Amino acid sequence: MFSLRAISKRFGNDTLALDGINADIAPGEFVALLGPSGCGKSTLLRLLAGLEAPSSGKIAWEQATKPAPGAIGYVFQDATLLPWADALHNVFLPLRLRGLSFAQARPLIEAALAQVGLADFATQRPAALSGGMRMRVSIARALVSDPLLLLMDEPFAALDEFTRHKLQDDLHALWRQRGNTIIFVTHSIYEAAYLANRVLVMTPHPGRIAADLRAAIPEGPARRQSPAYLDFVGEITQTLRRIMPA
C-alpha cells in the first residue's frame, strides 16, 4: 500500500523523534506499532495521516491504493467527540465535511453505529455514554467513510480491561470482515500480539524499527488462549528485552 523510505523527524534543533524508518505496508495488513512511551509511534502515525511532514525521507504511496485527501480514518487515544452532538451527528462529521446532507448520510451512519454495537444509543450525547461506548462512537466515525487506511493511536489505553478485551475482539472481527489496512499504535505486547498479524517493534530516543515480526495465529474464539498467540507474545517479549537498554 505504501512504503516508508528513510523517514526521520526532528522537533526543534536537537530532538530526533524518528530516525531512518523503513517499512513496506501491504494492503489489508493489520500492523501494530509497538514500543515504549516516547519512541515516536504517535509521531509516525501523524506523519502517515499527513498531520505533520517528515524532516527527511518520504512516504511512497502505491497509486492504486493511495487514499484521497481526507479518506484516512483516524482514531485518537481519547474518543475526541463533539460534546454537544449526539452519536449520530458525531459519526456524521466526516461525511458532513465531505458535503453530504444528513439525510443522504443517515444509512451509512446507522450502519457504522450498528457495526460497533451502538444502534440503540444513536441519539445519546457523549456525556451519557461510558468510556468504552465513546470509543466505539469514535471508531464508527473513523469507519463511516469506509477508509482504505485506518490509523489508531492507542485507542484502548484508557479503558478498563474488560472493555478493552471486548473492543479488541470487535476491532479484530471488523478488520477480518472489511479487510482495510490498519496501523495500530500500542505499548501493550498482548494487545499487539492479539490484534495484528504484523508487529513493528520500535526503540526509544530516537525511534527506530528494531524488529519486524509476523505471526499466523488461528482465528476464532480461542485465539487469546491459542499456543500460537502465546508464542507470539513470548517472541515479542524477547525481542523487547534484547533491544531495550538495561
Add this chain to the structure above:
Amino acid sequence: MSQTLERLAPFIFGVLSLGLWQGLIWGLHVPPYVLPGPIAILRAYIAHCASLNLALLSTLAVTMTALLCATLLGVALAVAMAASRLFRAAIQPWAVSLQVTPIVAIAPLIIIWVNQPFIALVVCAIIVAFFPILSNTAAGLAATPPELQDLFRLNGATRWQTLFWLSLPAALPNFLTGLRISGTLALVGAVVAEFVAGSGGFASGLAYRIIEAGYRLEIPRMFAALGLLGLSGIVIYAALGLLERAVLRQRRGA
C-alpha cells in the same frame, strides 16, 4: 430541606436587613434627608413611579442596545484574533488599554464627539461591556481541543467549517460566561455615561433622576432610583445566568 433554605437565604437575609434598617431609623430618629428608611423609599417610589419607570426603561434601552453591540463586536474581534495572529498582536494591547482606561475619563469626550445623546451613551456602555465577551470568547476559541482540530484537518475541513462547526460551538461556554459579566457591566457603563452627560445630555435615564433628586434633597426618591438600578443589575445577571445554564444543559443533552 437544606437546599430550600439555601435558596431562601438571600431573601431572608434581605428582609431581616431591611427590618433592622427601618428599626434603626425609627429608634434613632434619623431624618430622611440623611438616610431614609425602606418604607419612605417605597413611598417615594410609589409617588414617582411613572417618571422613575420611564427613566428605568430609558437606561435599560441603552444597556440592552450596548450589550447587543458589545456581543457582536466582541465575538467578531475574537474570531478575527483567532484567525490571524498578526491581527491578534495588533489589536490585543489596544483592547486592554481601552478596558483599563476609566470610562469616566473618556465619557465626556464621547459625549462631545457624538451628537446623538442616545448613541453617545450606547458607545460608552459598549466600551465598558465588550471586553469580557472579547477575552472570554477569544480564550474559548484558543482552547479548542487540538485533537478535534486534527480531526477536522484530516477530513479536509475548510477554515469556515472548522470555525462554525468546531471552534465557535467549543467556545460557547466561555462566551456565555463573558456575556453574563458584560450584562451588568453594560448597565454600569450606561449609568456612568448618564452621570457624565448629566442634565446637559440625554435627560431621562435613572442616573439623571438620581442627580436631580440629589440636587433637590429628595433623598428617598434618590434611593428609590438607586434601588431600581440595583434590582435591574440583579435581574440582568440572573437572567443571563439562567440562559447560560439552560443552553449548557440542553447541549449536554441531560
